[in-house]
Amino acid sequence: MGARPGAQPLDPRRGRLPPSSLLKGVGVLVALFMMCVSARAEPDLSQFASTSFSQIQQGVGSLAASGDPRAGDILAALQAGRLLVGTDKQIYIKTDTGTVSAATGQPTEAPGARPLRVNNNVRVAVDTALGIVRLLSTDPAQRAAAAEAVFHSRDTSAIAVLDKAIAQETVPGIKRTMQEARAASLLGTDGSSDADRLASIAILSNRGDMESRSFMSSIPNPSPPVAAAAGKAIDSIDLWQKVWTVVQGAFYGVSLGSVLLLAAAGLAITFGVMGVINMAHGEMVMLGAYTTFVVQEAIRNYAPGLFGASLFIAVPMAFLVSGVVGVAIERCLIRFLYGRPLETLLATWGLSLVLQQAVRSIFGADNRNVGSPAWMSGAEQVGGVLITNNRLAIIIFAVLVLAALMAVLRYTSLGLRMRAVTQNRRMAAAMGIRTPWVDAMTFGLGSGIAGMAGVALSQIDNVSPNLGQGYIIDSFMVVVFGGVGNLWGTALGALVLGVVNKFLEPIAGAVLGKIVVLVLLIAFIQRRPRGMFPLKGRAVEA
Amino acid sequence: MQPTVTRRNFGAMAVAAAAAMGIGRVANAQTAASTIKIGILHSLSGTMAISETTLKDVMLMLIDAQNAKGGVLGKKLEAVVVDPASNWPLFAEKARQLITVDKVSAVFGCWTSVSRKSVLPVFEELGNILFYPVQYEGEESSKNVFYTGAAPNQQAIPAVDYLMSENKITRWVLAGTDYVYPRTTNKILEAYLKSKGVKSEDIMINYTPFGHSDWQTIVADIKKFGSAGKKTAVVSTINGDANVPFYKELSNQGIKATDIPVVAFSVGEEELAGIDTKPLVGHLAAWNYFESVDVPTNKAFIDQWHAYTKNPKRVTNDPMEAAYIGFNMWVKGVEKAESYDPAKVIPAMIGVSVPNLTGGLSTMMPNHHITKPVLIGEIQADGQFNVVSQTPGTIVAEAWSPYLEGSKDLISDWLPPMSCGNYNVKLGKCGGAGKT
Known part of the structure; x- marks a missing residue:
């Protein structure tokens, strides 16, 4: 480093960079590095490869907060169970055609990759994070679902995004859900202002569902006016809930009644009309259920597209299967036992065991x-x-089944013959009706109805031999x-038993409720041995 | 519903009578004493056939495999299968027949607690051995019974602990079928939760009859109970068939595992095989074994099971593991005692250790219960369980729960000098709670 003429003397201080510029340099380097990272647009997914659920949960949170454009795809894949972790600890997304790298979205091979394991905490985090990411989506359906998810999560960190989303939302329904979500989040934030909280309570009280009630009953450190407003809102929700509970209970009752009616409609024919105590009636129902299973299996194997219609195909099939078995039972067993109720009871009882064990042997x-x-x-919320x-x-x-059954009895010639035979067998035979054939058909009809109930x-x-x-x-x-x-008596009886049962259940519990129903029934039969609507006239004596 | 019971009993008896007349089986019982006979007492018909038939198959498979290895003490094993037909008194009858007529050296069997209680006096009177492979409510320790399923502290309490710590649950629904196992388990859980500071208004207890199928009101009640602003979970001791409609109703009413998780003690791989599990993803079960546990012993067991049943889709479950452990323990116990005489095998059993199917060892403790790890699994869309928590080591069973009034002073130790199943430490004598 010889001094040359004309050359500037080297300033010793210039020989090395001053400390301040050194720092700057590092800063630039870091910034450059950051730029590189963001230029490659690769989100940090290292936490996803962890085996610890809490690490994954944190990864979900930081991915959502990063605002990365790929966050939505990655979270959606995680929600759908399509996010894979490879043996190299890299994260992949499974698509219909192959795998892509989660970080870049480029197709790539993922040898030995397994689905990422999640638990409920991770699921909650994913739902929430995806909700927040999708609040600003262009698809209204996604925004609506996102608003519900955020409402549900009550995530306090979502408020800022919600404000932004509410400002640009144009669909009124979605906007309202977003405001509800914001209200829920505000209420859950410790230290939000009383004014905010009161406004939120008003919004949630309007929504008026059980979840809003739950949010209002768990406000952290409420001031007295907030607590009072929340209490009032909860009371009003509770009052409405009481009214709705009655309506809901009635629906449950009708629903149970319809099940009872279906199960009993076939019996109303075989026992009610023919007078046969058929203990194997339940097994006819079971056969119908197994027919449904077989039909569905066939559809799954040969015509998967028809699955939505499988039940429509199963209904006539079940009617046929149970009906044919019913006719066979009548021809081979019951016709020898007419007029001997105890023997019929024992024989059909044994038959029910045979059928159960047969199904158990065939189907397992x-x-x-x-x-x-x-x-x-799924379900529809009506009010x-x-x-x-x-x-x-x-x-x-x-x-529909009840209507069809009534139509058969009233308007078909088989129905006419059936009524004739049950009202006066000898007279019907004298008129030329083949009573054994009518017996077989009637029993087949009752069994077929049971199959449809199945x-x-x-x-x-459960579809099991014990069904x-x-x-x-x-x-x-x-x-x-x-x-x-x-x-008609059967229909009304089913409805009354169903409704009474469902109103007793919440009060007395399921076990005691059933006992009470039985006791009431026994008392009723004591007073009116022939039931609510006894048949009148000579038919009764037959 | 009295008539149902009568009808079942009657039918069951008819079937059993038919089975007892089977000539082939009687002929088998006459074969020479060059074999060691093992009784298998599981219902093959009736309501419990759904669960118990599998255990019979597992036992036959294990016995076959043991015979292929040369049997025990140089003798082949011979299985004597009887069908108690889900009929509790018939269990006792069949047990007596196995011991006195067939002269079996040990019996593997029973599922429900009531069937075990029914055969207990028979085994104690005749001095034979019963291996009981199902998780149960505890509060029992018999000299003649070896319990290879979980006691409540090996299943229920760890599950509740998991929900408390992982999901911050503060409100609890204890839902069960109305019989002895759920009632006792819920009593223990209620006392345990209260000891953890849960108030009684935060605990809802609900019982339903066997085979309950209309869950609408109860699920609605649970939903309502869960909307009081606290994280809520359901602890389900709902038994068998009632589970399918219960879970269906949950998913139809839109209750997801992320809202109100359900942790079940009676729902395993076998039960899930009959349900579309997609809506159930995330609900939990607590067991000591899951088919999805990825260790070599389990893989070998599953392969053996598939080969034996010739069905690559047959699932394995916790009671099967308990049967596997019980059988291997008996083999070891016989080898240790160098005799298959029950009187000599019983004392030899204590301390016997065999590999379980989750990669560890299970040991027979002096209270005739075994050590087990506790696993919590979440239901997956494919009907298998994703293990989300596992105890670091194995847990020793408490035959007598410390959370119940009548049993907290009792201990069980079948080693001399105590040799007592219900020793009262307060009174200092054998014989249960007694007068206090």
Whole structure:
């Protein structure tokens, strides 16, 4: 480093960078690095590869907070169980065609990648985070779902995003949900102002559901005016809930009644009209349920597109299967036992065990999985009443079955013959009616109806060999209570028993409720041995 | 519903009578004493067949495998299968027949507590051994019974602890079927929760009959109970068939595991096989074994089970693991005693250790219960469980719960000099709670 002429003498201080600029340099480097990172737009997903659920939960939170454009996709994949973690600790998303890297969205191979394991805490975090990310989505349906999710989560960190979303929201319904979500979050924030809280209480009190009630009953450190306002709002919700509870209870009652009616309608024919004590009636129901299972299996294997219609196909099939078995039972067993009720009872009882064990041998002892078509799952909120779709469908089905049964009895020649035979067998025979054939058909009809009931019951109960046992007693109860031989009586009996049962259940508990119903029924039968609507006239003596 | 019971009993008896007349089985019982006979007392018909048939198959598989290895003490094992047909008094009859007529050296069987209570006097009178493979309510320790399922402190209490610490649950619904196991378990849980500072208005207890299928009002009640501003969970001791409609109603009414989680003690892989599990994802179960546990012993067991049943889809579950442990313990106990005489095997059993299927060892303790790890699993969409928590080691069973008035002073120790199943430490003598 010789001094050359003309060369500027080296300032020793210039020889190295001053400390202040050194810091600057580091700062620039860091900034550059940051820019690189953000230019590559790769979110930090290292926490997702952890085996600890709380680490994953934190990862979800920080991903949502990062505002990364890929956050929505990654969280949605996690929610749907399509987020994979590879053996290299990299995170992938499973798509319909293959796998893509979660960080970049580029297609890539993911050897040995397994779905990310989540628990309920992670699920809650994902729902909340996805809600926050999607609040500003362009798709109104996503925004609506997001607003509900945020309302549900009551996440205090969402308030800022909610403010932004509310300001730009144009759909009134979604805007209201967002305001409710904001109110819920504000109420849950410790230290929000009283004015905010009172406004929030007003909004939630308008919403008026159980969740709002829950939020208002858990305000952290409420001041006296806030507590009073919340208390008032809760009281008003409670009052409405009381009214709705009665309506809801009535729906439950009608729903149980429809199930009882379905189970008992077939028995109303075989026991009510023919007078056969058929203890294997429940097994006819069970056969119908298993028919549904077989139909669904066939559809799954050969025509998966038809699954939504599987029940419509199963109903006539179940009618046929149970009906044919019914005719066979009548021809091979019951016709030899007419007029001997005790023997009929024992024989059909034995038959019910045979049928149960036969089904157990063929299908196995465990429950069979009968799926519900999409239109039968979920529920509709009507005012304060929750109408579950499967129950509604069963109520409608029960009404249709009853109507069809009445039409058959009244308007068809088989119905005419059936009535003739039951009213006066000898006279009917003298008129040229083949009474044994009518007996077989009647029994087949009753069994077929039971089979159709099995299709409905497969939607709400276990499809197991024991399915029928649970309904046989109830069915006899309904038929006897309604009045033997009277279909209207059966319908009304089922409805009354269902409603009484459902109103007793919350008061007395399920076990005691059932006992009370039985005691009431016994008392009723004591006073009116022929049920609510006894048949009158000579037919009774036959 | 009295008539149902009568009808079942009657039918069950008819079936049993038919089974007893089976000529082949009687002929089997006459074979030479060159084999060691093992009784299998599980219902193969009636309501409990759904659960118990599987255990019979597991036992036959284990016995086959043991015979392929050369049997025990140089003798082949011979299974004597009887069908008590879900009929509790018939269990006692069949047990007596196994011991006195068939001269079995040990019996593996029973599922429900009432069936176990029914056979207990028979085993105590005739001095034979019963291996009981199902989780139960505790409050029992018999000299002649080895309990390889979980006691409440090996299942219920760890599950509640998990919900308290992980999900910050402060409000509890204890829902169960109306019989002895749920009632006792809930009594223990209620006392435990109260000891943890949970107020009684934050505990709702609900019982339903066997096979209850219309859950609308009860699920609505649970929903209402859960909307009081506190995190709520359901602890379910609902038994068997009633579970499917219960979970269906939960999902139809829109209650997700993230809102109100349900932790069940009677729902395993087998029960889930009959349900569409997608709406149930995230609900929990507490067991000592899950099929999804990824260890070599479990994988070998599952492969063996699939090969034996010739069905690659058959699931495995916790009582099967308990049966597996029980059988292997008996084999070890017999080898240790160098005799298959029950009187010699019983004292030899204590201290026997065998591998369980979750990668550890289970040991028979002096109270005739075994050590077990406790696993909490979340239901997955494929009907399997995702293990979200596992105790670091195994837990020793408490035959007598310290949370119940009548039993907190009792201990069980079948080693001499105590040799007592219900020793009262306060009174200093054997013989239960007595007068205090």
